[in-house]
Amino acid sequence: MAFYIVQFLTGLASAASLFLVASGLSIIFGVTRIVNFAHGAFYMLGAYLAYTLTERLSGALGFWGGIVAAALAVAAFGVLIEMILLRRIYRSPELFQLLATFGLTLMIEDIVVLIWGPDDLLGRRAPGFRGAVDFFGQQIPTYDLFLIVLSPIVLGLLWLLFRRTRWGVLVRAATQDRDMVAALGVNQKWLFTSVFALGVFLAALGGALQIPRDAANHAMDLNIIVDVFVVVVIGGLGSIIGAFVAAVLVSELNAFGILIFPKISIILVFLVMAVVLIVRPWGLFGKPEAPARKTPGLTVRPWRPLSGNERLAMIGVLVVAAALPLISGSYVLTVASEIAIFVIFAASLHFLMSVGGLASFGHAAYFGLGAYGVAFLAKMAGMPMIVCLLIGPLLGLLGAAVFGFFVVQLSGVYFAMLTLAFAQIVWSIAFQWVGVTGGDNGILGVWPAAWAGGAANFYWLSLGIAVLVVAALRIMVFSPFGYALRATRDSALRSEAIGIDGKRIQWTAFVIAGTAAGIGGALFAFLKGSVFPDSVGISLSVDALVMVLLGGVETVSGAIVGAIVYKALNIWLVSYTDFSKLVLGAVIVLIVVAMPKGIVGTIETLQTRRARPAKATILASQAETAE
Amino acid sequence: MSAVPILLSVEGLTKSYGGVHAVRDVSFSLHAGEILALIGPNGAGKSTCFNILNGQIAPGSGRVRLLGRDTTGEKPRAIWRLGVGRTFQITATFATMTVRENVQVALVSHHSRLFNMWASAPKLARDEAERLLGLVGMNGFADRPCGELAYGDLKRLELAIALANQPKLLLMDEPTAGMAPRERIELMRLTARIAREQSIGVLFTEHDMDVVFEHADRILVLNRGALIAEGVPEEVRRNPQVRAIYLGEGLVYDARHREGASA
Numbered sequence: 001m002a003f004y005i006v007q008f009l010t011g012l013a014s015a016a017s018l019f020l021v022a023s024g025l026s027i028i029f030g031v032t033r034i035v036n037f038a039h040g041a042f043y044m045l046g047a048y049l050a051y052t053l054t055e056r057l058s059g060a061l062g063f064w065g066g067i068v069a070a071a072l073a074v075a076a077f078g079v080l081i082e083m084i085l086l087r088r089i090y091r092s093p094e095l096f097q098l099l100a101t102f103g104l105t106l107m108i109e110d111i112v113v114l115i116w117g118p119d120d121l122l123g124r125r126a127p128g129f130r131g132a133v134d135f136f137g138q139q140i141p142t143y144d145l146f147l148i149v150l151s152p153i154v155l156g157l158l159w160l161l162f163r164r165t166r167w168g169v170l171v172r173a174a175t176q177d178r179d180m181v182a183a184l185g186v187n188q189k190w191l192f193t194s195v196f197a198l199g200v201f202l203a204a205l206g207g208a209l210q211i212p213r214d215a216a217n218h219a220m221d222l223n224i225i226v227d228v229f230v231v232v233v234i235g236g237l238g239s240i241i242g243a244f245v246a247a248v249l250v251s252e253l254n255a256f257g258i259l260i261f262p263k264i265s266i267i268l269v270f271l272v273m274a275v276v277l278i279v280r281p282w283g284l285f286g287k288p289e290a291p292a293r294k295t296p297g298l299t300v301r302p303w304r305p306l307s308g309n310e311r312l313a314m315i316g317v318l319v320v321a322a323a324l325p326l327i328s329g330s331y332v333l334t335v336a337s338e339i340a341i342f343v344i345f346a347a348s349l350h351f352l353m354s355v356g357g358l359a360s361f362g363h364a365a366y367f368g369l370g371a372y373g374v375a376f377l378a379k380m381a382g383m384p385m386i387v388c389l390l391i392g393p394l395l396g397l398l399g400a401a402v403f404g405f406f407v408v409q410l411s412g413v414y415f416a417m418l419t420l421a422f423a424q425i426v427w428s429i430a431f432q433w434v435g436v437t438g439g440d441n442g443i444l445g446v447w448p449a450a451w452a453g454g455a456a457n458f459y460w461l462s463l464g465i466a467v468l469v470v471a472a473l474r475i476m477v478f479s480p481f482g483y484a485l486r487a488t489r490d491s492a493l494r495s496e497a498i499g500i501d502g503k504r505i506q507w508t509a510f511v512i513a514g515t516a517a518g519i520g521g522a523l524f525a526f527l528k529g530s531v532f533p534d535s536v537g538i539s540l541s542v543d544a545l546v547m548v549l550l551g552g553v554e555t556v557s558g559a560i561v562g563a564i565v566y567k568a569l570n571i572w573l574v575s576y577t578d579f580s581k582l583v584l585g586a587v588i589v590l591i592v593v594a595m596p597k598g599i600v601g602t603i604e605t606l607q608t609r610r611a612r613p614a615k616a617t618i619l620a621s622q623a624e625t626a627e
Numbered sequence: 628m629s630a631v632p633i634l635l636s637v638e639g640l641t642k643s644y645g646g647v648h649a650v651r652d653v654s655f656s657l658h659a660g661e662i663l664a665l666i667g668p669n670g671a672g673k674s675t676c677f678n679i680l681n682g683q684i685a686p687g688s689g690r691v692r693l694l695g696r697d698t699t700g701e702k703p704r705a706i707w708r709l710g711v712g713r714t715f716q717i718t719a720t721f722a723t724m725t726v727r728e729n730v731q732v733a734l735v736s737h738h739s740r741l742f743n744m745w746a747s748a749p750k751l752a753r754d755e756a757e758r759l760l761g762l763v764g765m766n767g768f769a770d771r772p773c774g775e776l777a778y779g780d781l782k783r784l785e786l787a788i789a790l791a792n793q794p795k796l797l798l799m800d801e802p803t804a805g806m807a808p809r810e811r812i813e814l815m816r817l818t819a820r821i822a823r824e825q826s827i828g829v830l831f832t833e834h835d836m837d838v839v840f841e842h843a844d845r846i847l848v849l850n851r852g853a854l855i856a857e858g859v860p861e862e863v864r865r866n867p868q869v870r871a872i873y874l875g876e877g878l879v880y881d882a883r884h885r886e887g888a889s890a
């Protein structure tokens with residue numbers, strides 16, 4: 001019994017940081033409607049900075065002063081970010097806000113490595129809370145008890161702040177109706193900035209308070225943000241009470257999940273989240289949201305199928321691509337195969353996010369499932385390659401069918417957060433279930449059959465499959481199904497009113513996109529000869545998002561161009577710099593701020609402008625104001 | 628009247644939002660080929676009625692019967708399949724498609740081909756779409772992006788979309804709001820003509836009394852969620868209660884007013 005109570009208390013202590021970060025995220029979202037992906041990065045910065053300060057400053061005052069000073073410094077940094085970056089994107093589509101703050105996360109990750117080095121840093125113990133108390137033979141660290149008491153205190157302080165101060169009243173008013181506050185003559189800019197500062201302070205404090213418990217490390221930003229997304233999905237985005245209750249719930253589920261399913265403890269959290277989403281899609285304490293801002297909306301140029309000449313040009317390009325093995329060596333061909341595979345991956349995400357308006361932040365899950373599907377079939381069942389390629393992607397299909405059912409119930413940021421959380425669950429399983437997946441060591445020795453062996457053969461295979469998949473997806477875009485999908489994206493109200501079952505259409509699209517990604521993953525497994533949890537990871541999901549974005553979210557062929565440019569750039573970049581995340585993050589932020597239409601979108605806009613000078617300017621100005 | 632089938636009958640509809648009784652105990656019926664106006668001041672509950680009728684919101688209590696079937700609580704898409712077309716007070720169209728494609732999607736849905744993944748949709752039901760666009764006078768706009776249409780044109784497009792499933796009943800929430808006076812009269816005349824020719828029942832709401840009195844066979848007057856008058860235009864016009872509501876807003880119908888507008 002005592003053991004369970006101690007387990008329970010440990011859970012409560014872990015809830016403290018989770019609550020601090022989640023409440024910060026919720027407060028920011030409430031007022032600015034931005035889901036700040038970089039919140040995990042601020043949490044990480046808080047921890048690292050607190051480590052440095054508490055090492056430098058001595059004594060109890062030095063320690064606690066260091067913790068608070070670290071949180072304040074990160075908050076000040078947050079203010080800077082808000083003023084430089086966020087103010088430019090408050091009116092952008094949600095996808096762009098998520099991506100920009102993700103880009104920021106990538107940059108901060110590399111900056112942390114630059115400043116603090118790659119090693120984990122274990123902070124010193126908190127003065128006054130060094131020991132442990134004995135509880136029927138079980139040890140409870142006193143620092144845990146301190147954290148357990150801290151969260152309700154913070155909750156109470158936040159409550160006082162929002163109920164008893166003028167600033168708090170303004171914030172609450174802004175949460176309810178942004179425009180009304182502007183009408184009251186309140187300086188909205190500074191209200192947003194101060195709210196952001198508070199949110200970042202809470203995140204950094206959460207990180208700083210972690211250092212006596214856990215070493216500061218480079219994975220902590222993404223780890224916490226996934227947990228925080230789960231917390232706000234369960235508790236309801238925008239609700240502080242919700243953040244508190246859900247943080248406790250999730251921490252306890254984790255604490256006890258370990259006991260029930262030691263291998264895949266995350267399953268329990270997943271089940272609870274699924275139930276909450278079915279019963280209350282907007283979370284336990286959240287309110288149903290107004291319809292999300294649409295991802296598309298930069299232009300109103302309708303899509304059209306390729307003309308005869310354009311088709312001929314495409315065939316010409318393909319012939320040239322197919323002739324590549326005549327002039328290049330095996331390294332180039334391997335790179336080109338990889339690019340072809342990523343064209344498949346990007347095109348599959350494009351189908352979901354450009355055609356369907358569903359920006360998945362966890363699309364790698366289905367890519368990875370396809371890869372593991374192949375690896376299982378090849379290694380465990382000893383199937384021939386052709387069978388593996390045909391059946392392996394079905395694992396992606398299966399995953400997409402199960403997760404897709406839940407995620408299409410949501411839209412906008414909730415959709416993004418949930419897809420990310422699901423992908424992270426798949427990743428955890430791949431990582432933790434060592435007996436089946438090999439865990440971190442992956443599954444090795446997945447080699448192609450003789451007919452596909454050799455760089456040239458494999459390249460032709462990849463190219464052929466990529467052409468088939470892209471062509472199939474393109475046909476679907478212009479099929480009645482594609483139109484129904486776009487109709488649901490453009491106006492849920494109208495499409496329902498003309499007999500379209502939007503959820504079913506979206507679910508089907510999710511399964512199609514997941515299967516196509518699975519095909520890419522299947523090829524990828526053979527290309528690398530192995531499968532690792534990385535191919536399910538967040539960074540791969542974001543790679544796909546960036547490819548689509550870089551090419552142009554609102555174009556039909558942007559994803560393909562984006563994949564080629566991005567992948568080529570990425571491979572080149574990694575071989576030239578150790579700080580590829582910094583560059584990549586900066587590129588993402590730049591695209592969002594400076595070139596949101598992407599390569600193909602920008603070219604198309606230039607073309608239309610040349611063709612119809614007068615009208616195009618009107619269009620462009622409409623496009624800028626349209627959300 | 629008894630020979631003409633009843634398309635829509637509504638009994639005791641009620642809907643409240645918190646303390647606001649948006650609709651209270653509304654009952655009426657509509658016959659095939661009849662043009663029925665639902666009028667009332669802002670916030671009277673007209674849109675709420677429409678939303679209940681096409682299944683967008685569930686009523687607190689009461690029943691809706693469409694074409695002899697109890698459709699209370701059914702989804703909008705199911706009600707559409709029964710042959711009910713709808714236009715919205717604030718237009719809802721597909722901004723990234725061309726005008727023609729907007730109609731084609733509705734046609735493709737009507738022909739139950741939504742899950743067809745290989746046919747080329749821009750080629751499907753093209754002539755039918757052209758015909759519908761021609762009906763509402765939008766032939767010249769077929770290839771224009773819907774997102775750049777003027778508001779009045781969007782309203783006409785909505786009518787074309789609403790006609791795509793060969794409806795027996797049209798629900799039109801302020802079909803001419805935001806249009807120039809001349810366009811309004813044209814659009815309503817067009818609607819009335821189509822309705823008469825094809826014997827479609829029309830329930831519409833409108834703030835322009837000229838339009839209402841010119842076309843409605845019967846008028847329902849809603850105020851604060853409750854029906855306060857019902858009858859042919861003459862009766863409603865003479866009703867003192869209706870006059871009292873509309874007097875303050877200066878909307879009392881005046882025959883001379885109309886002649887002045889259409890001149």
Ligand SMILES: Nc1ncnc2c1ncn2[C@@H]1O[C@H](COP(=O)(O)OP(=O)(O)OP(=O)(O)O)[C@@H](O)[C@H]1O
Pocket residue numbers: 644647648649667668669670671672673674675676716
């Ligand atoms: N979703 C909602 N939540 C709360 N109140 C609502 C909601 N929808 C409508 N109402 C209220 O119900 C009442 C009726 O609204 P409704 O939109 O049906 O009026 P209307 O007659 O269509 O008005 P208008 O002529 O302005 O379009 C109004 O008081 C409105 O404020």
Ligand SMILES: [Mg+2]
Pocket residue numbers: 673674675716800
């Ligand atoms: Mg209305």
